Amino acid sequence: MRNQAILLFFTFLLFLGGCSEKESNSETKQKNIQEEKAEEQVDKVENExxxxxxxxxxxxxxxxxxxxxxxxxxxxxxxxxxxxxxxxxxxxxxxxxxxxxxxxxxxxxxxxxxxxxxxxxxxxxxxxxxxxxxxxxxxFGSSDLNDPKYQFKDNYNVEIILDSSGSMGAVVDGKTQMQLAKEAINEFVGSLPEDVNISLRVYGHKGTGDESDKQKSCSSIEQVYGFEKYKSAAFNAALEQFQPSGWTPIAKSLEESFESFKKYDQKTNSNLIYLVSDGIETCNGDPLKIAEEFADSNVSPIINVIGFNVDSQAQKQLKGIANSSNGIYTTVGNKEQLTNEFDRAQEVLLRWESWKENALIxxxxxxxxxxxxxxxxxxxxxxxxxxxxxxxxxxxxxxxxxxxxxxxxxxxxxxxxxxxxxxxxxxxxxxxxxxxxxxxxxxxxxxxxxxxxxxxxxx
Known part of the structure; x- marks a missing residue:
């Protein structure tokens, strides 16, 4: 009887051990499933x-x-x-x-x-x-197939609109963008035919880039040299009197340029503008609208635009301004590239000088x-x-x-x-x-x- 009791006791222990092992295996399996789901969730979150x-x-x-x-x-x-x-x-x-x-x-x-x-x-x-x-x-001037604005007239007027906003103080090749622009402009105008009328307009040269100075800077656009024959001393003095400072009122600058050009009808005048800028309009104006009105006017200028180390947003706007008058847009990154763009205009103007004697190129x-x-x-x-x-x-x-x-x-x-x-x-x-x-x-x-x-x- 005693032996039967002992056998029964060990049988009971074996039964409990089996149950315990099953429960342990079940728990382990459940734990693994939960861990797999957690890993899947982590992977899903990481992918998302x-x-x-x-x-x-x-x-x-x-x-x-x-x-x-x-x-x-x-x-x-x-x-x-x-x-x-x-x-x-x-x-x-x-x-x-x-x-x-x-x-x-x-x-x-x-x-x-x-x-x-x-x-x-x-x-x-x-x-x-x-x-x-x-x-x-x-x-330019070569054929009657061209748009009238591309035909030489008795008078030639060139205006340079120069960005003097604070960002033009950025340094390239050891000099500020403003210094490089001034050098290229001076070389350009100094080599033009003596009969060309020259204008230099500047914006962003007053105030600072602070919000408190925005109104002052955006309204300060100045024609520092006004449609005159080139005189070295006077032009140099005009060019050197400003430094990069404030905001970028491109639209207002084109608007004021338009007013100055109104007396130069395209019937007797070839009108050329060079806008040099390193950024986008920052004075809440609409430069594309003004440029289109300007191009469609009796002045009908060619507006060439040079983007000096501009980002993609500024490039899009500046290119739109040039396209409004069928002008040329170019991105430049240094003085050499800037000078190359002015050289093209110089060649055209030198050809204009001999145009009266020979209409063919x-x-x-x-x-x-x-x-x-x-x-x-x-x-x-x-x-x-x-x-x-x-x-x-x-x-x-x-x-x-x-x-x-x-x-x-x-x-x-x-x-x-x-x-x-x-x-x-x-x-x-x-x-x-x-x-x-x-x-x-x-x-x-x-x-x-x-x-x-x-x-x-x-x-």
Whole structure:
């Protein structure tokens, strides 16, 4: 009996142990399920934070066509080498808050990541239409096929509107943008024909950039040299009397320029304006509206605009001002580029000097000049393409060093960069072919027009 009791007791213990083990296994299984769900939830949150992060919102699309390349918005670090003193630190700070790519990124995540990188690295490829406008401007006075504003008149009036807002104090190549602009302007006007009437208008030179000075600065636009023949001492004195200081009233400046030009009807006057600015309108005006009214008036000026180290927002506005009068917009980053733009106007004005004796231009020379322009355009395009590709790779290196991406991610993102390079190469071929065709057709058409007009064989 005693042995049966002991056997029964051990059987009971075995039964309890089995139940306990089952319960333990059940608890472990349940715990594992909960942990898996938690991990899935974390992964879901991380994926959502990557694609839905504010960092990835509102980014420009990656260009897929020729028009897309030409219209692409320049990146924050366009034309800058990432691996150089000052820039490296800025880019590292820029990318430190970007979420890291997950271990196995989705297509959507790769796309968002590359768009972000591209938005930092993209360069500004010159619009070929701007080059064609420069050709038209260079052929000023050559034919009755041109708009009347492009025909030489007995009088020539040139006004330079110079931005003297505080941002023009930025230093480039050891000098402020204002100093570089003044030097280029002085060289330009000093080489013009003596019969040209010159005006210099300035804005942003009074007050400060503080909100309390906004009204004063926005209303202080001054014609410091007013439609006179060039006199070195007087012009230099006018040019040196102001320094970069306040706000940017572009619209009001064009409005006051319009008033001054009203006495110079395009029937007897060729009217040219150069607006040099490094920023967007900041005085609540509408410069595009004023520019359109100006262009459609009896004055009918050509408004050429030079953007000095401008961002994408300012570039869009300044280009719109130039387009309103079929003028030329150009972005420049240093004095040499600024001087090149003034040189084109100088060549036209020197031709005007001899126009009264000979109404025809040397078309063969113009053809060669245009071909040289295409060559320069091609070289610039290829430089920008390679420069942009290098900058993307530099940013990828920094992202990998910060642990945001791994080597596999970097390889995939480089592949996407190569895909964009193919689009840019295709755009290059298309544009250069079109420019060559446009030049050839334009010169031939002009020759025919002159031959008919003057009953003279032009070879």
């Amino acid at each position: 934070s990557l694609t839905e992060s504010d960092i990835f919102k509102g980014l420009p699309e990656i260009p897929m066509t020729t028009l897309g390349v030409v219209d692409q918005v320049p990146g924050k670090y366009a034309n800058q080498t990432v691996f150089q003193d000052g820039v490296t630190e800025k880019v590292k700070e820029e990318i430190k808050d970007i979420p890291p790519l997950p271990e196995n990124p989705t297509e959507q995540e790769y796309k968002a990541y590359f768009k972000y990188i591209y938005s930092l690295a993209a360069n500004d490829f010159q619009d070929p239409d701007d080059l064609v406008k420069k050709w038209e401007f260079s052929m 040397d078309l063969e020379s113009q053809d060669l000049d245009n071909k040289l322009d295409i060559s320069v355009y091609s070289n610039d395009w290829n430089f920008l393409k390679e420069d942009q590709s290098l900058r993307i790779n530099e940013i990828l290196t920094l992202l990998r060093e910060q642990g945001k991406i791994n080597f596999d991610n970097e390889e995939e993102l480089q592949r996407r960069s190569s895909d964009v390079m193919e689009v840019i190469n295709k755009a290059y071929d298309e544009i250069v072919n079109d420019l060559n065709s446009t030049n050839k057709e334009g010169i031939e058409s002009l020759k025919e027009s002159i031959n008919q007009k003057y009953n003279k064989q032009v070879e």
